[in-house]
Amino acid sequence: MLLRIVILVAAFFCCFPVFAASGLKNVELRDLYFGEVLYYAYQDMHFEALSRLDIELKQYYKIDEPNLDPLFLNLGQAEFSVGDIELQYRMDKRAGKAIQAVLGSGVDLATRNQAALVLARMFYRKNDAASTIYALDLIHDEVDLTKYRGKSVEELRGEEPENFKTDVAYLRALANIDTGQFTRAVEILRSLRNEKSLQGYVLYNLGIAMLQAQQEAEGLSVLGELGRLETTENDLLALKDKANLRLAYRLLDSGNAELAQTYFQRVRLDGVYSNLALLGAGWAAVALNRYDRALVSWSILHAREKSDHSVQEALMAVPYAYGKLQAYGKAANMYNQAMDAFAHEIFRLDASIKSIREGKFLKALLDEQSKLDQNWVVNLRELPDSPETRYILDLLASNDFQTSYKNYKDLDALEKHLDKGLADLMIFEELIDIRRAYQEPLLPEVEAKFKKIDARAKLRLEQRTSLTKKIQNMLIVPRPEYLATADERMASDRIAALEQYMADHPGKVNDDLANRIKRLRGVLLWRVHSEYNQRLTDAYNHQVALDDMIEAFKIRYYSFIRTRQAATQSYEGYQAPIRKLRTGLFAAQRKLKGVMARQGRLLETMAINELDIRRKRLEDYQIKARFALAESYDRAIKAELEKQIEDQNRLSKENLKRPESEKETQKQQELTPPPEDGVTGSDSSIPDKFPDS
Amino acid sequence: MLKQYLTKNLFIAVMIALSALPFSPKAAEVTKEQIKGLDEQVQDIKRDVLELTTELSLLEEKLLFPSNTQVSLFVSLEGDKKFVLDAMQIKIDDKVVAKHLYTFKELEALRLGGVQRIYTGNINTGDHLMTASFIGRSASGNQFRGSADFAVIKAVGPKFVEIKIIGGNSPDQTISFQDW
Numbered sequence: 001m002l003l004r005i006v007i008l009v010a011a012f013f014c015c016f017p018v019f020a021a022s023g024l025k026n027v028e029l030r031d032l033y034f035g036e037v038l039y040y041a042y043q044d045m046h047f048e049a050l051s052r053l054d055i056e057l058k059q060y061y062k063i064d065e066p067n068l069d070p071l072f073l074n075l076g077q078a079e080f081s082v083g084d085i086e087l088q089y090r091m092d093k094r095a096g097k098a099i100q101a102v103l104g105s106g107v108d109l110a111t112r113n114q115a116a117l118v119l120a121r122m123f124y125r126k127n128d129a130a131s132t133i134y135a136l137d138l139i140h141d142e143v144d145l146t147k148y149r150g151k152s153v154e155e156l157r158g159e160e161p162e163n164f165k166t167d168v169a170y171l172r173a174l175a176n177i178d179t180g181q182f183t184r185a186v187e188i189l190r191s192l193r194n195e196k197s198l199q200g201y202v203l204y205n206l207g208i209a210m211l212q213a214q215q216e217a218e219g220l221s222v223l224g225e226l227g228r229l230e231t232t233e234n235d236l237l238a239l240k241d242k243a244n245l246r247l248a249y250r251l252l253d254s255g256n257a258e259l260a261q262t263y264f265q266r267v268r269l270d271g272v273y274s275n276l277a278l279l280g281a282g283w284a285a286v287a288l289n290r291y292d293r294a295l296v297s298w299s300i301l302h303a304r305e306k307s308d309h310s311v312q313e314a315l316m317a318v319p320y321a322y323g324k325l326q327a328y329g330k331a332a333n334m335y336n337q338a339m340d341a342f343a344h345e346i347f348r349l350d351a352s353i354k355s356i357r358e359g360k361f362l363k364a365l366l367d368e369q370s371k372l373d374q375n376w377v378v379n380l381r382e383l384p385d386s387p388e389t390r391y392i393l394d395l396l397a398s399n400d401f402q403t404s405y406k407n408y409k410d411l412d413a414l415e416k417h418l419d420k421g422l423a424d425l426m427i428f429e430e431l432i433d434i435r436r437a438y439q440e441p442l443l444p445e446v447e448a449k450f451k452k453i454d455a456r457a458k459l460r461l462e463q464r465t466s467l468t469k470k471i472q473n474m475l476i477v478p479r480p481e482y483l484a485t486a487d488e489r490m491a492s493d494r495i496a497a498l499e500q501y502m503a504d505h506p507g508k509v510n511d512d513l514a515n516r517i518k519r520l521r522g523v524l525l526w527r528v529h530s531e532y533n534q535r536l537t538d539a540y541n542h543q544v545a546l547d548d549m550i551e552a553f554k555i556r557y558y559s560f561i562r563t564r565q566a567a568t569q570s571y572e573g574y575q576a577p578i579r580k581l582r583t584g585l586f587a588a589q590r591k592l593k594g595v596m597a598r599q600g601r602l603l604e605t606m607a608i609n610e611l612d613i614r615r616k617r618l619e620d621y622q623i624k625a626r627f628a629l630a631e632s633y634d635r636a637i638k639a640e641l642e643k644q645i646e647d648q649n650r651l652s653k654e655n656l657k658r659p660e661s662e663k664e665t666q667k668q669q670e671l672t673p674p675p676e677d678g679v680t681g682s683d684s685s686i687p688d689k690f691p692d693s
Numbered sequence: 694m695l696k697q698y699l700t701k702n703l704f705i706a707v708m709i710a711l712s713a714l715p716f717s718p719k720a721a722e723v724t725k726e727q728i729k730g731l732d733e734q735v736q737d738i739k740r741d742v743l744e745l746t747t748e749l750s751l752l753e754e755k756l757l758f759p760s761n762t763q764v765s766l767f768v769s770l771e772g773d774k775k776f777v778l779d780a781m782q783i784k785i786d787d788k789v790v791a792k793h794l795y796t797f798k799e800l801e802a803l804r805l806g807g808v809q810r811i812y813t814g815n816i817n818t819g820d821h822l823m824t825a826s827f828i829g830r831s832a833s834g835n836q837f838r839g840s841a842d843f844a845v846i847k848a849v850g851p852k853f854v855e856i857k858i859i860g861g862n863s864p865d866q867t868i869s870f871q872d873w
Binding site: 029033036051052400414417562563566578606609 | 735742743747803810
């Protein structure tokens with residue numbers, strides 16, 4: 001409930017719907033890692049999303065052929081997302097640069113226009129309305145065909161998100177209001193009146209713009225229309241209340257109290273603006289001299305939570321009304337109650353200020369539960385010794401506090417990242433040491449074995465190359481002897497030896513033997529030549545089979561090479577980067593601690609200042625209540641005396657008229673205590689409470 | 694004498710009254726420039742920490758998941774927006790390597806088109822059997838399960854597999870795989 005109030009109070013000042021994270025919806029995914037970036041971005045885990053996106057883009061920009069990387073197809077969106085997510089992570093400085101880079105790059109028109117809208121929203125958030133309009137002027141409808149060649153019009157145009165034009169027009173109208181161009185704002189807002197997504201917000205801003213543009217009657221009519229809007233949505237109901245309240249106070253200021261009451265009555269009694277409405281309704285009744293009617297509204301308010309400013313005003317207003325109704329005793333009692341209430345609230349404020357000074361506020365702001373709990377504001381108050389958050393609701397909802405608070409929480413999260421980073425580095429070093437201790441003794445032995453295997457492998461590969469060449473040559477020039485078997489070669493050698501012997505000793509060998517040798521040579525040649533084709537085919541098939549085996553061998557070989565390299569790389573070359581990272585992490589940690597301390601002090605100061613203002617206001621009320629109490633008491637006494645005098649006078653007159661016997665009875669009665677019959681029943685308690693007076 | 698007595702007592706009374714007042718000196722003023730200045734310093738720190746985290750993540754990947762053994766598994770949702778994914782479990786070679794229970798925000802992120810990296814680890818080159826299982830609920834609240842196998846062929850480079858849970862209506866949700 002309280003959180004809702006904080007949000008709604010924030011809406012009171014801003015009055016525009018919360019924009020969804022733009023540019024990241026309906027992405028046609030081509031890269032898994034970019035999908036992971038979106039996964040974190042959609043969960044509002046901006047740091048995680050940005051760190052992953054940075055890694056992806058860093059790796060992408062390093063590769064030689066980026067067009068082969070899947071991110072190439074999502075590059076425009078990825079570069080746009082950098083600015084978009086940075087903006088959501090409140091890194092405005094970097095986001096602005098990233099978005100302007102997208103505006104200058106060759107992305108499609110829809111992405112360019114979206115980037116311009118995001119930039120405009122960034123300027124608007126920084127209360128820079130002129131720059132907002134400048135950024136919105138960068139949005140175009142037409143594609144610049146001369147700039148990018150080789151792409152179709154559809155490609156250059158891109159896909160415009162739903163409601164894009166409405167968002168642009170609405171933001172332009174808001175910026176126009178901020179720059180004082182009310183007539184222009186009225187024109188735009190009139191064109192958006194039927195937009196369902198902006199229902200209520202358009203009417204409210206249109207009404208305000210019309211009032212500012214001196215179109216009083218129309219403005220009031222538009223606000224009146226919003227005040228009668230039929231809706232069940234909480235945000236719109238609050239906006240409706242706000243419109244009624246604004247109208248009512250405007251009417252009250254212009255002296256039309258009767259009509260103002262009608263609008264005050266339209267504000268819901270359980271809404272966020274109900275206290276202001278009840279207070280206003282009371283003052284409207286006072287303006288009509290109807291103190292009894294004022295008491296109806298103020299009495300409801302009087303019973304509510306005392307830390308609310310309107311309720312505190314009602315604590316003074318109720319006795320004021322009783323005083324005006326001449327119920328001085330009742331008024332005095334209620335002023336007395338008000339003083340007690342103010343004293344109690346001042347005590348709570350002092351305790352809150354003390355707890356802030358003791359650092360409990362910052363501790364409570366960083367409470368882990370608050371991240372998960374929607375009602376973190378309530379829990380903040382319920383934590384031991386934490387300050388009373390009811391007094392700083394407006395502050396909590398303010399833009400300055402929210403910025404500082406989010407920064408403080410971000411710094412806390414960053415500190416944890418840095419701590420984790422430093423712890424990770426220690427683990428990495430330990431891991432590297434373990435790897436080194438295991439790998440270093442093994443590697444020389446493995447290396448020696450590998451060298452032997454490598455030498456054999458190289459020899460075999462050379463042989464295979466030689467064989468392949470021979471087979472290729474045999475296809476052109478047949479060489480049957482190359483395909484002779486080992487037995488045939490041996491037989492051929494022996495026959496050749498015999499032939500040599502015959503040649504050297506012609507007379508020693510008879511003809512039969514010579515013929516046998518010739519026949520053997522013939523048989524051998526016949527076999528080798530007749531089987532040549534088959535043998536060549538078999539040799540080719542064996543070579544193919546060998547190639548398969550060599551391929552398998554090469555895979556294992558290169559796998560081993562990589563494993564050996566990975567084994568060395570698993571512990572070598574990390575020392576310098578780890579040292580550099582550690583230095584960077586320590587430096588960032590030091591810087592962060594300093595800024596975090598300053599940010600914390602700023603938050604504490606803001607809270608203390610706010611509580612101090614409330615405290616001073618209560619002190620003023622106390623002084624006023626004290627004077628009013630004295631005055632009421634005087635008036636009560638005076639009224640009592642006047643009544644007594646009047647009674648005496650009346651009795652005297654009656655005595656003059658009555659006989660002597662009745663006068664005796666009257667004297668007897670005067671000796672007994674008087675009945676409780678003053679101005680009001682409660683007046684009798686006044687002397688007990690103020691005996692000195 | 695009486696005047697002196699009254700003056701002295703008045704002074705004491707004032708001192709007592711002042712000491713009874715709560716000590717609440719006003720804190721220093723907070724200016725817009727202060728808030729803006731600090732905001733810019735916070736932005737600088739964010740940039741520094743992001744850069745350091747990028748370096749650290751790259752180092753971590755190089756150290757723990759070398760490309761020759763790296764395998765990364767991703768989960769995505771397609772189709773029925775009302776399907777509620779409760780849990781996923783991934784096995785590689787019959788060994789559970791990842792389990793995940795989904796929060797509301799995670800499920801929403803998946804529905805919007807985000808992709809969750811559910812596992813990054815190391816496996817040898819060669820063939821591996823991956824089994825992906827899920828538990829989910831239909832719009833009517835009926836719970837159902839699904840499971841599918843996929844042959845992961847790990848080569849020299851890093852391996853990426855997308856596990857898609859697809860289907861028109863909730864009870865028909867099936868798992869499909871895409872090798873990236």
